[in-house]
Amino acid sequence: MAETRLIQGRYRLLEVIGRGGMGEVWRAVDESLGRRVAVKCLKPMSPERDETFTTVLRERFRREARVAAALQHRGVTVVHDFGEYEGVLYLVMELLEGHNLSQLLEANDQRPLPVHEIVDIAEQVADALAYTHERGIVHRDLKPANIMRLTDGAVKICDFGIARLGEGIGASSQLTGVGIAMGTPHYMSPEQIGGGGPVDHRSDLYSLGCVLYEIATGVPPFDHEDAWSVLVGHRDTTPAPLSDHRDDIPDHFQRIVLDLLAKTPEERPADARDLRRRIAREGRGRAPLPAPSDGSPERGAPGLPGWTRGMTAGHKAVDTALRTVLPDHTAGLTGEWTTLADPRGQAFPVPRARTARPAPALLAALAGRHNAGLSLGRLGRWEEAGEVHRAVAAERQHALGPDHPDTLASRYEVGFSLSRTGRAEDALREFRLVADGRERALGPGHPDTLAARQETAYVLGQLGRHFEANDVYTAVLAARERVMGPDHPDTLRCRHNLAFNLSRLGRLEDSFRLVSEVAEARQRVLGAEHPDTLVTRYEVAYALGRLGRWPQALDIYREVASARTRALGPDHPDTLAARYEAGISLGRLGRSAEALELYRALVDDRARVHGPDDPETLRARHGLGVNLGRLGRWEEALAEARAVAGARERVLGAEHPDTLVSRRETAVGLGWLGRWEEALTLYTQVAAARERVFGPDHPDALASRNDEAHCLEQLGRHTEAVELYRRVAALRERRGTRGA
Template identity: 85%
Template sequence: MAETETETRLIQGRYRLLEVIGRGGMGEVWRAVDESLGRRVAVKCLKPAGQPQGDAGFTTVLRERFRREARVAAALQHRGVTVVHDFGEYEGVLYLVMELLEGHNLSQLLDRNSGRPLAVPEIVDIAEQVADALAYTHARGIVHRDLKPANIMRLGDGAVKICDFGIARLGQGVGLSSRLTGVGIAMGTPHYMSPEQIGGGEVDHRSDLYSLGCVLYELATGVPPFDHEDAWAVLVGHRDTVPSPLRDHRGDIPAHVDRIVRDLLAKSPDERPADARELRRRILSDGRSATAGPAPLPAWTRGMTAGHKALPTGLRTVLPDHTAGLTGEWTTTVDPRGALPPRPATGGTRPAPAAALLAQLATRHGAGLSLGRLGRWEEAGEVHRAVAAEREHVLGADHPDTLASRYEIGFSLGRTGRAEDALREFTRVADGRSRALGPDHPDTLAARQETAYVLGQLARHFEANDVYTAVLAARERSMGPDHPDTLRCRHNLAFNLSRLGRLEESLRMAAGVAAARTRVLGGDHPDTLVTRYEVAYALGRLGRWTEALDAYRDVASARGRALGPDHPDTLAARYEVGISLGRLGRGAEALELYRALVADRARVHGPDDPETLRARHGIGVNLGRLGRWDEALAEARDVSAARTGALGPDHPDTLVSRREVAVGLGWLGRWDEALTVYREVATARERVLGLDHPEALASRNDEAHCLEQLGRPAEAVELYRRVAALRERRGTHGRRAPS
């Protein structure tokens, strides 16, 4: 079929193919329009549209593997990984719908630079962003296996994205590489293959790190580490030869960059950085120490102006978010996806802004995203507020670019504990996107879902439930019940239901999501394990501790396999195993588990990390369960002092430990001392949480019980009456009394 004829052809009656923008061994990539949502996309056809099919057996295997790998790719949601919108089969052609990236791959960048190497700051920035993306995908058990300059895109705003995750692995096991390329070698591109790939050995995430080393070597020198025309000579070089140092090619390469690339190119995987997270840490920390100053901004931010400072009014600080992460990784929403601009709401026309100004704003938006990646959320918020103000002035309040900046403002506010202000910002973005893109557009639904998440942070769970329910219905209608975004929304709704006390509903929904994620993503996928963790939590809340114990143990074991034994999520599941053991009266087993967990937490995160102290608290609780109250009291006092120093005297965790001190004193018959501590805890909770907060009321009950033990029944009865009156008022008004 000629390209002029194909221009009018629709894939699935929705994706209109416009022009071929790339060809390779895996097929063709087309520039296309998603006519249902009115946005430009890229459509990758696994075999050229209109070409005859190959043998039936091979096609059947390929089709099944494609579906499995496409689901994996669609589940990846990170700013450094190409977004996959949809996939399927049409008239015998397997297709993948992705965001349309406006920029150049690294091979094209080198070509545009006449083969000359890139500037050092640009190389370092690319390395940091690719390492960040690899850390995310490797944590989910995904290895790319074909990382090369052509699979890494540099966008116009400076962002870097890895392409072909999942799809790059299709050839393994079905001989696709040799069938499509005619080269009978292992999967991968010879100039960037690791020694273990060449030798047919076991390949893990460290193979991607070797390939990244090859890419960085080429960016720094203009040629790959083994630049031979003969493919066999290239493979032998990877296997047997140590490449010459970067500084032998150019003297301006810093020593730490040379050292990092040399380590990445180690022949043995054990001699390379342990993982991409460690690599990124080295890139950032080595670069910072080399410059003897604060962390530098990426090279592409040079020459930028700060813009006009635009601050919202009435910002106030609320308690920090300790439950972040349920909505998954935040993603870049600036317009590389190619959303079509809306018509002016007034029916008039807005003068077209200068292309140079729009490019500058896009660059500054990218700088804000980079600051966020570094955890510098206050600065990121400043940048996004300034860019949003200027974009609104030149593009309008409801333009997708303006709303993209406001969306990032919402994230920055949420990350700095300003939940009320984040809610206002996300609400504004959701309303604007609904007008500009439609109420069921994925970007609109993403903003609405963030409003629900922030409502949950603010303990406004009834309102959050209404928003989640509406968003879920829209996602199921437009995306289908098993789309990763649909499942994420259902997971969040299940979480919110448990906070409303609707535990049976929460358990049923979480179990359904876990089953769907197992079917779509696999049983050990991190998203599946998050939902299985929520199932275990609901079982525990329902008192079904034996089932909860089994579920937590399964999650801990699977996370250990998928993420590693020291990953925070693995350690969190082990902590919950200890809780379950304690609830079942198996204190000795719980004590042994917590001692091992404390040792691992202290080794990985340090002795004063809040999670290390949480595990130490578990040691004290289970010593008490075993009747070893002198030891339990000593442990509670040590943990209380450590939490006071690390978290502050009024932090909820500190107050829990101080209460445990009072419990130990009571069991040892030292009721006068216990009364003093109980009163201190009750006073602090009333000051922080309010007079009728359940924890404050529980503390006053503790105090009354202590008075009874001291033979002061009149005071105890009066305090019990006061607590009962406050509980009744809370039940009548449905809200907390003022502090």
């Protein structure tokens, strides 16, 4: 490999910049895109290795590399490409400028780092782990050498995916010289050592505790000569308090580290998101930490919001909603375009300087504010995120030009925020402007252009314009398959969305066929319990339900709920959503008593996790009321429907679709109890509201007028009922003609 100097006719190896148990890391140049990269080459297996072993390793590498390549977060090293060349497996990553934590300690003569740096590193790593854990990815080999502190202060975790290669091949390999690490002894969790229980995200939290202990004290929590003593320490010994090594560690931070080092997963913080909140909350609630010695302002200083912690100057903003990172050399350029080639030979324009370069300080400040907006979005604070991105987009447009990738990245996020706050028409306009700008700047087949086009399709679906959405999804899918390949995560996501849209067009068989193919591909590429695989299996169940195949749908919803419980936890919104759909299936199968018990438990869980007035809690209560009615318990069903309708009107508004569903359910209860005059009043009100919201020929509006006509029949007002039925039939015929 060292002699050829060129991999796949594309990656020019320049110099070795690191060696480890898995292989070598080279500084390199991607000659297709003209950017600097790092290339990790795995050691070839020795000839005496069992061929099955080598095959398993190679397949596992490919699977894990695909997973790593799908991770897009400022705290995770970006993976650009992977493959095999002349028998050597390789991984192409972004080239990081900085030092890993092990190197920082070594350069400091193993003296601990300053407190403010430790806390900043802790919060940034916790944020990155929260992102990866929520996607079902556990690192399993977190250690100082796998955490980089960049020159601008940002922190990145390295070797996601590669760290998992040893799973199932040999847990003691690090100690026996096999050469495939399953965790480094000084940072292994007790459950990794014991091998008797599951290893989940809390194992990474334990390893993070070991890392923080070491950078805070200069030594690992169990610093013994032989590996066995280290492992026994992790399993059986309580670590010495950090205060035994230094006296300036705040008490609250010492408690956080020692909680991370708890022997059982249940005693540690629940997850990395909770850990990050705790670091930020407890840090703000106490006296300021010691200031940096160089006089620079402290990130995340008291008085600023928690999401400002970890913001860094000079770090190029990356659009984390996209799956593609622009070439490094485009950063900060201002508007005239030149052309480079992508991996498959397609030319993409990139900016070239045309006027005076904006001040670096301005670009850095805008990058920091862009990242702050991304953080707000991840917290679900979409209104605030949109305000931040709108302001940054305006300033970037003034400084860089309207078609600069950074300007378009901010406008993309504006569209994303609009779509998440119910402003679908505004989001559609924004995404179309971004897609057109990216097509001019980057070309029609560039992944970023395709991402914006795909979001236009998503918003068209939100607006009920499924025929238009179908056309866009189909075009984007063809381009993604051509540029990225059929099994790329972005290609599979587009196929999933197309299948979803087909079901909304009534093409149920086509939707079921396509979504089944995507589920199979995602299972092959990402694994059976990856969150994306489970999302698609959930959609398979939905398609089966629409086809009337409720027993199969129920089985899949239950399998998805169980898998999500293992991968995401019992209280994760996706887990609870699968349980809800299992209840729908039980009701459709006439098993309303089982459905009722499921919904009672689900209402309790939803209320505990999200609150009694959360829309999803109210959705579960609606399901409970429906099944009370199916069991003939109409007085209880009516009371539940009225209560849910009142809560939905208070929380969502009087004419929100969910509120109208509950008001209709109230009318249904009144009808079953023979109170037809009251039912008619409600049916008429719901029909009028649906016509205002959706239009007179929308299926929901037509269904409501049909309900009204049925009620008129029950009251003996047959002439009015017949006239209304005729009007509904005419509207349905007109709608069908227009759709054709």
